[in-house]
Amino acid sequence: MSLEVAYTKHSLTCFHFGSAYLLVEQSDGNSRQENGHNKNPTVLRFDVTNLEAAATELESKGVSVERQLFDWGHIGVFSDPDGNRCELKFAP
Template identity: 30%
Template sequence: MTFTKAGIILFTARYDACVDFYHRILGLEILHRVDQPGERLTTLMLGGTYLMIETGGVAHDGAKPLDISPIKFRFNVPDVKATSDMLRDRGIDIRVIDHSWGTTAEFHDPDGNRCALRSDAGFGI
C-alpha cells in the first residue's frame, strides 16, 4: 500500500472557534476551505500531515475526559515554557508539567479536545 499523505479529521461543534484556534492561536497554515450549504471544512498543515476541521462534532466545556475522547494532539516544540507563555498571552489556559524525561504543557481547544506541547529534548523521533 502506498500513501501519498496522511491526515486527521476533527469533527467539531464549535467550528469557527476551532478553526480560529488552530490557525490563529497555534499558527497552523490553512491549505484550503470549503464553505457552502451543507459542507464546511478547513484543512490546515500539521507538520508532515494535515488537520481537517469539519462540522458535526460534540463540544465539551473544559478538557474532554478520556471516556469521551481518548485522543490528545501533541505538538513538539523547541521550548515548552516559552511556547506556553506565548499561548497564555493569546488567552489559552495552559499548565506546564516537568517530567524526568522532559517537559509537557496541557491545554484544550474550544471543543474540549485535549492538546499538549512536548519538548524535543530526549525525543528520538
C-alpha cells in the first residue's frame, strides 16, 4: 500500500489521493500515542482488500497496528507520527 508522491517541499509532502490530494506537513514532535477524540475527532480510514497484508507492511516499517473485529467488519488501527488516528478497513 502506498501513495504516489506529487511533490515535496521543506516540511511537507503532497500525495496523489484518487481525484484529490493528501498534504502531510511535518510537525515538531514525534508521538507514538494516539491523540484523543477531543483533540482530533477525525479518522483517516483506508479501504484495503487484504487487511493482514496491509497491517504487516506497516508493521515492517515500525508502525504498531491493532486489529479489531466488529459485527460490521474488520479494521486495523494505528497512529501517524503525530498521534492522529488512522485505520485500515477490509473492503472486498
